[in-house]
Amino acid sequence: MSDPSLPPVLKHPEHIDEFLLYRLHNLARVAVQGAGLMFRRELGITRRDWRILAFVGKYPDASLTQLAEQAALDMVVASRCVANMVNKGLIAKTRLPENKRLTVLALTEAGRQVYEHARKSGQRYNTEFAACLSDEEAVLLDGLLKRMEQQAVVLNQREMAKSGPLLDHNENEDTDAE
Secondary structure, three states: OOOOOOOOOOOOOOHHHHOHHHHHHHHHHHHHHHHHHHHHHHHHOOOOHHHHHHHHHHHOEEEEHHHHHHHHHHHHHHHHHHHHHHOOOOOEEEEEEEEEEEEEEEEOOOHHHHHHHHHHHHHHHHHHHHHOOOOOHHHHHHHHHHHHHHHHHHHHHHHHHHHOOOOHOOOOOOOOOO
16 A cells, blocks of 8 residues: 555656656557457457558548548558558548549458457457456546546647647657557
8 A cells, every 4th residue: 555645656756667658658558569469360460450440440431641640640651551451452442533633441341341350359358458447447547538638638739839849740659559
């Protein structure tokens, strides 16, 4: 049990391994690695492939630019992933009749099957990951994460106002956790 007279470590860290961002990053890194191994073993796809499939499944007929934005991926990375999945027959590219310059993306039948299998596997993994929490803890954590996400946006906006957008969020290697 921690000493109640001491300040909470998360609010007053002394060393990097006590910093909240460091701990969240490590948690995400380990969890994402496990999910990635599962996707590769069960479906032969990467975590990034899963992310692309999930967003194309959720936003059919999105352009590559829209997909990259929604999935928080660099355009070059998104383009490469989509091209790979087009070659595998999981995603189809279609030119819009009203604007021949614009190409939209959709899952093929094979892509829908892989997407559904990956979605169910991801749900199972998520359930197993959250199994260490009681229902009450899960509800509490969900609310806490929402509040922390809002706070992170506020802090990010503050820092951008002070410094300018020195680094595009898509270029940050740490945004690759799903």
